[in-house]
Amino acid sequence: MPVILAKSAGFCYGVKRAVALAEQTAGEDGGCWMLGDLIHNAHVVEDLRRRGVRKTDRPEEIPAGQTVVLRSHGELRSVLEGLEARGVKTVSATCPNVVRIQRLAAQAESEGRRCVVIGDPNHPEVRGIASWGRDTLVFDGPEAVKMWLAADAEHRKIPLTVVVQTTCIREIFETSCEILKKECTNVKIFDTICNATHQRQSEAAQIAAMVDVMVVVGDRKSANTKHLTEICMKRCPRVVQIERADELSPDLFNGCSVAGLTAGASTPAGIIKEVYAAMSEEIKAAEGKEESFEELLNQSFKTLNNGDRVTGIVTAITPNEVQVDVGAKQAAYIKLSELSDDPNVKPEDLVHVGDEIETWVVRVNDVEGYAELSKKRLDAAKVWENIEQAVEDKTILEGTVTEENKGGIVVSVKGVRVFVPASQSGQPRGADLSAMKGQKVQLRITEVNRARRRVVGSIRSVTEEARKAAQAELWANIEVGKHYTGTVKSMTSYGVFVDIGGVDGMVHISELSWSRIKTPAEVCKVGDTLEVYVISFDPEKHKISLGVKDHSVDPWQVFMDKYKVGDVANVRIVKLMSFGAFAEVVPGVDGLIHISQIADRRIDKPEDVLSEGQMVDVKITAVDEEKKKISLSIRALLTAPAAEADEAPVEE
Structure with a gap:
C-alpha cells in the first residue's frame, strides 16, 4: 500500500529561518535566550536548549546586555519596548509575514482606524499582532463577527482594517470578511494568510480526499497543524494527529489501501522521515503477507499521477x-x-x-x-513559485513595463503580468505613466493570488530603499568643499534645489553664477546637470548649502590681468540707478557709469539712454584696487574725437 507524502510537509520558510537564527546566535559567546517557545515544536525547542538557548516566559528575567531571539510568532509591542529600555539585545526571528501584519496593525492605528484580526485570540501570533494597534478586535470566526455587529449599531460606522492570522483556514477568513464588507461602511481588508500555509492546506485536502487514512504530524500546540487536521477530517474518514512515530499502531491501517502523510510548518524533516518509515512498516504488518515478485517489480516503477x-x-x-x-x-x-x-x-x-x-x-x-508530459506548464509553474517565494523573501525582481491601465501600470516579470498601482510606480502624483512603457524596472512583489492569477508589485519600495541607502551614504561621507554631480530638481526665485544622490541641496541664486542674474532660469532649468560643491551642511536639520561658482578663480584678478585704465571694454548693463548704471566688465566684476558719463549731453535719468541687458562700449577711467571699484565712461568715447579735432591745425 503506498504512502502519499505531501511535498509541502515540514518547515516553512519562516520556521526554518527562526531555527537557523537561534542556532547561529546560540553559537556566539554567552549563548542567548528565547521568550516562550521559539516555534511550536517541543522537540525543536528542547534541541535548542541543549545548544545553549535558555528559555523563559518572563522578560524581566533576562539580564541587561544579554541577547534574546524573538520567536517566529512575534512578540507583544510592550515586551519589545521593555527589553529595549532595559538594554537587552534582540534578534528578530519573527516570520516576515507576521512582521508585515504587525505593521498593518500599527498603520491602522496611525490612520485612526481600528484593527480587526481574524484568528485564535489565545495564539501568541494573534496576541502580538493585537498589541500593535489600539483597541484591536480579535474574532475567531464569522459567529464572533456577527455577535460584535449585533451588540451595537454604531460598530458598523467604525473604520476597520482587517488582517488575518497567517495559519487561519481560508474559509473562516473569507466568510468573516463577507459579513464585514456587507455590514460595515469603511473596511480595508488585507489577505495575510501565508502562501505556504494555503499551499500546505490545499495539498492536505487533496491528499485526504484520495486516501483511507490520513496522518498529520506536528506539535499539539501548533495552530497550523490543528487546522491541517480539521481540513483533513472533512475529507477523510480516518485522521490521526501525532507528534512522533512511536504514536502509530498497526490497527490504524487495517482495511486501508492507501494512506496519506502531511506535517505542520514546525515539524522537522527528521521526524517526518521517521513517521514515513514507521507508516511503511506498520502498513506492511497490517497486510500480514509477503510481497510477491510481481508486486516488488511493480513497486520498482515510479507511480505517475496527474500534476x-x-x-x-x-x-x-x-x-x-x-x-x-x-x-x-x-x-x-x-x-x-x-x-x-x-x-x-x-x-x-x-x-x-x-x-x-x-x-x-x-x-x-x-x-x-x-x-x-509538459515542459511548458512546468516552466510556468516554476515562475509562479518563484514569484510566490519572492513575496516571502522580499526579493527584488526585474521586469519590463508593457502597458498603462486604469489605476497603474503592468510589468512583465518572467512572463507573469504584475500590476503596479500608480501610487507604487515611483512616479509623482498625476504623472503620465504611459511614458514608462518599454522601461526596465526593479520591483518587489507585495501580493500573489495564484488561483486568480493576480500579482501586485511595488516599484516605489525599491526606489525608496535605494534612495535611503544613498542618503545614508551621502550623510556619512559629506564634507565642506566636496564636489558632486547633481541634477536640478526644482527652482525658486531665490535659487535651485539639486539632487546630489538621494538628498536635495540648495544653490542660492548668488552662488549660481559670477554674473549678476535676476532669476535662476537665466543659467539653468529643471533636469540640467550641475557640478556643485558643499558650502555648509546641517545633519540634524538635513539641510545642505551648495555652490556652483568656482571660488578658486578670483574675478577681480581676471579683470586686473585683462584691463588697465584707459582701455575700452564692451560691457553689459546690469542695473540702472538714479545716479548712474552698473555694468558687468567681466563675470563677477561690475563698474559704475556715472549719470554724467552716460551721454555727451545732460540727461534726467539713465534709462533715457540705457536699458538693462544692453551691450555698450565704455572707457575705463579709474580703478580703485583697494576698494575694488571701477569707474567707466561712455561720454569719454563720444567726446574724444571732438577734442582731437579741436587740437588739429587749421589748413589754409
Missing part, C-alpha cells in the same frame, strides 16, 4: 513529440505544443537524446499505457 513533477531522460525525438523515460510503467512523451510556446521551433533545437529533462505530468492513461 506530478518528474525527471526523465530523452530517448527519442520525432517532428511532433519527444519521448522520455521517467522510470514508470507507462511510455511517456511530450507533444511539441507542450515543449515550447514557439510554433516554429523544432524539437531537436531544444533537446537532444540523452538529455535530462524535468516535466509536468498532464495525463496518465493506464489502460493504453502512456503518459502525456
Whole structure:
C-alpha cells in the first residue's frame, strides 16, 4: 500500500529561518535566550536548549546586555519596548509575514482606524499582532463577527482594517470578511494568510480526499497543524494527529489501501522521515503477507499521477513529440505544443537524446499505457513559485513595463503580468505613466493570488530603499568643499534645489553664477546637470548649502590681468540707478557709469539712454584696487574725437 507524502510537509520558510537564527546566535559567546517557545515544536525547542538557548516566559528575567531571539510568532509591542529600555539585545526571528501584519496593525492605528484580526485570540501570533494597534478586535470566526455587529449599531460606522492570522483556514477568513464588507461602511481588508500555509492546506485536502487514512504530524500546540487536521477530517474518514512515530499502531491501517502523510510548518524533516518509515512498516504488518515478485517489480516503477513533477531522460525525438523515460510503467512523451510556446521551433533545437529533462505530468492513461508530459506548464509553474517565494523573501525582481491601465501600470516579470498601482510606480502624483512603457524596472512583489492569477508589485519600495541607502551614504561621507554631480530638481526665485544622490541641496541664486542674474532660469532649468560643491551642511536639520561658482578663480584678478585704465571694454548693463548704471566688465566684476558719463549731453535719468541687458562700449577711467571699484565712461568715447579735432591745425 503506498504512502502519499505531501511535498509541502515540514518547515516553512519562516520556521526554518527562526531555527537557523537561534542556532547561529546560540553559537556566539554567552549563548542567548528565547521568550516562550521559539516555534511550536517541543522537540525543536528542547534541541535548542541543549545548544545553549535558555528559555523563559518572563522578560524581566533576562539580564541587561544579554541577547534574546524573538520567536517566529512575534512578540507583544510592550515586551519589545521593555527589553529595549532595559538594554537587552534582540534578534528578530519573527516570520516576515507576521512582521508585515504587525505593521498593518500599527498603520491602522496611525490612520485612526481600528484593527480587526481574524484568528485564535489565545495564539501568541494573534496576541502580538493585537498589541500593535489600539483597541484591536480579535474574532475567531464569522459567529464572533456577527455577535460584535449585533451588540451595537454604531460598530458598523467604525473604520476597520482587517488582517488575518497567517495559519487561519481560508474559509473562516473569507466568510468573516463577507459579513464585514456587507455590514460595515469603511473596511480595508488585507489577505495575510501565508502562501505556504494555503499551499500546505490545499495539498492536505487533496491528499485526504484520495486516501483511507490520513496522518498529520506536528506539535499539539501548533495552530497550523490543528487546522491541517480539521481540513483533513472533512475529507477523510480516518485522521490521526501525532507528534512522533512511536504514536502509530498497526490497527490504524487495517482495511486501508492507501494512506496519506502531511506535517505542520514546525515539524522537522527528521521526524517526518521517521513517521514515513514507521507508516511503511506498520502498513506492511497490517497486510500480514509477503510481497510477491510481481508486486516488488511493480513497486520498482515510479507511480505517475496527474500534476506530478518528474525527471526523465530523452530517448527519442520525432517532428511532433519527444519521448522520455521517467522510470514508470507507462511510455511517456511530450507533444511539441507542450515543449515550447514557439510554433516554429523544432524539437531537436531544444533537446537532444540523452538529455535530462524535468516535466509536468498532464495525463496518465493506464489502460493504453502512456503518459502525456509538459515542459511548458512546468516552466510556468516554476515562475509562479518563484514569484510566490519572492513575496516571502522580499526579493527584488526585474521586469519590463508593457502597458498603462486604469489605476497603474503592468510589468512583465518572467512572463507573469504584475500590476503596479500608480501610487507604487515611483512616479509623482498625476504623472503620465504611459511614458514608462518599454522601461526596465526593479520591483518587489507585495501580493500573489495564484488561483486568480493576480500579482501586485511595488516599484516605489525599491526606489525608496535605494534612495535611503544613498542618503545614508551621502550623510556619512559629506564634507565642506566636496564636489558632486547633481541634477536640478526644482527652482525658486531665490535659487535651485539639486539632487546630489538621494538628498536635495540648495544653490542660492548668488552662488549660481559670477554674473549678476535676476532669476535662476537665466543659467539653468529643471533636469540640467550641475557640478556643485558643499558650502555648509546641517545633519540634524538635513539641510545642505551648495555652490556652483568656482571660488578658486578670483574675478577681480581676471579683470586686473585683462584691463588697465584707459582701455575700452564692451560691457553689459546690469542695473540702472538714479545716479548712474552698473555694468558687468567681466563675470563677477561690475563698474559704475556715472549719470554724467552716460551721454555727451545732460540727461534726467539713465534709462533715457540705457536699458538693462544692453551691450555698450565704455572707457575705463579709474580703478580703485583697494576698494575694488571701477569707474567707466561712455561720454569719454563720444567726446574724444571732438577734442582731437579741436587740437588739429587749421589748413589754409
